[in-house]
Amino acid sequence: MGNANNLQMIGFSSRIEAGSIEGKPIMDPHDEGLSGSVSTKRYMLSLKAVSEIWGKKNIWSTFTNSIKIAFLSDKISLLIPFGPLAILVDHLTSHHGWVFFLSLLGIIPLAERLGWATEQLAFYTGPTVGGLLNATFGNATELIISMYAIKHGMLRVVQQSLLGSILSNMLLVLGCAFFCGGILHPKKQQVFNKSNAAMSSGLLLMAVMGLLFPAVLHFTHTELHVGTSELALSRFSSCIMLIAYGGYIFFQLTNQKNSYIPISEETSLDNGSSDDEESPDISKYESLIWLSILTLVISVLSEYLVTTIEGASVAMNIPVAFISVILLPIVGNAAEHASAIIFAVKDKLDISLGVAIGSSIQISMFAIPFCVVVGWIIGRPLDLNFQLFETATLFMTVLVVAFMLQDGTSNYFKGLMLIFCYLIVSASFFVHIDPQSIRKFSHLKINPKSHTDHIRYANSGEECFEFIGHQVKCNVPGIA
Structure with a gap:
């Protein structure tokens, strides 16, 4: 025709x-x-x-062409069919373990593509709006999962998954970036901006302070009004942290526009001779459409993921705390993990640091307080008391990373130490007992194991105590 x-x-x-x-x-x-x-x-x-x-x-x-660029240009997109398969398995069977596992695999490429769509849109909006978009959508997967968990009253899952995102970014993502950059540049010392790293460490310590005081108030039993002072302090601190994060974003966008550009590249950028300047792969409207579609699909899969956590814990014999702190954040941090390693390999360590530490700041200073405020609005008593074990883990992590960043240099051994620290944290949460995540139990099941018996709740998969010989002691309130 x-x-x-x-x-x-x-x-x-x-x-x-x-x-x-x-x-x-x-x-x-x-x-x-x-x-x-x-x-x-x-x-x-x-x-x-x-x-x-x-x-x-x-x-x-x-x-x-847009579909080809969005889904056929990256090998990680091969995991996308697992999402629809999870929905199909949920409707045909009652195997929560498989539904959780398939949803987890299906969300990984969607989270990575969501970060890609945000970066594409940032090409057209300029640095100011682009920074706000990255702040909003950089951790959109964690926020979506947290919203559904708050809706279902799974407040400990919210706390632990957001805590796990911070730990994952600071130890695993940054550790892999340091390690890969050091391996590929063995004869060159990689450097980054020490002043930016110091400011980031200060913000993370402020976040630790916001989480520490409600926990100390709870465990020292020094509340002025028992049952309400801890929650009131958490909501007040959350509002202060949100204001501080807003000030941080404003400061970065107005005074530190080139803070993540390596010194060796500043001259070439000023002369307009940058050879590897990136350009967008899709148009502005395509970016907006893909951003909306990916957010919607992640929201659907997140509901399946959240509602099957407890069933998956029983089916896979894995504690809920390990799933929330270790498995869920790895999914949400897929985009950050890949970006940080790529920039480290290109010897752009300042950008890698901005991705890993910047994402941790977003979670601790924005996502966690935002979830507390949302819970306040909808009547869910989410507070900043992350319990003593989790708060201590975060405090030690921030200290370790702050010491690693203080000299402004990086090498593969520093990355290896951070990865080893993350392995220790993972093992700790695998054997960690979290009584606060136990809500209602149908019955107890006793499994004798030689002279040591473990008592397990059938619908939670959480080991709450053990006894040796004939002495039984339970630390869970309300259980004799």
Whole structure:
């Protein structure tokens, strides 16, 4: 159809040229009366048909090309079918372990693509709005999972998953970036901006302070009003932390525009001779569409993920605390993990540091206080008391990372130490008992193991105590 119209237009052009050559004037439609008007309208309709067909082809070509760029340009997209498979398994069976595992795999590529769509949109919005977009959507997966957990009253899952995101970014993501950068640049000492690292460490210590005081208030039993002072302190501290995070974003965008540009590249950028300047892969409207679609799909899968956590804990014989602190954050941090390693390999360690530590700041100073405020609005008593074990783990992590960053240099051994620290944290949460996550129990099941018996709650998968010989002691309130 398109070729026929093209030939028709060529023929029309040839006749006009032939008429001019023979000395015959080109007909004016206004002079020829009705027949000329009809002829002109016929040719105008032909032009309109050609433009409509070309427009439809262009839209379809843009659509298919956008899908190819979004989902066929990265090998991690091979995990996308696991998401629909999780929904299918949930409707056909009652195996919560499989539903949880498949949802977990399905969210990983979606979280990575969500970060990619945000970066694409940031190309068109400029540094100021782009920074706000990264702050909003950089940890969108964790926020979506947390919102569904708050909705279902799983407040400990919210606390532990957000805590796990901080630990994962500071130890695993930053450790892998340092390690890979040091391995690929063994003869060159990688450096980063010490002043930015010091400010980031200060913000993280402020977050630890916000989480520490409610926990200390709870465990020292020094509340002025028992049962309400801890929650009131948490909500007040959350509002202060949100204001502080807003000030941090404003400071970064107004005074530190080039804070994550390595010193060796600043000269080339000023001279306009940057050879590896990146350009967007898709248009602004395509970025907005993909951002909306990916957020919606992650929201759907997050509900399946959250509602099957406890069933998966029983099915896989894994504590809920380990799932919340270790497994869920690895999914949410897929984009940060890949980006930090890529920039470290390119010897852009300041950007890697901004991705890993910046994401930790977003979670601790924005996501956690935001969830407390949301719980306050909808009537869920979420507080900043992350319990003594979790708060101590966060405090030690911030101290270790602060000492690693104080000299402004990096090498593969520092990265290896951070990875080893994360392995210790993971093992600790695998054997950690979290009585606060236990809500209601249907019955107790006693499994004798030689002289040591473990008592397990059938619907939680959490070991709450053990006894040796004939002495049984339970630390869970309300259980004798």
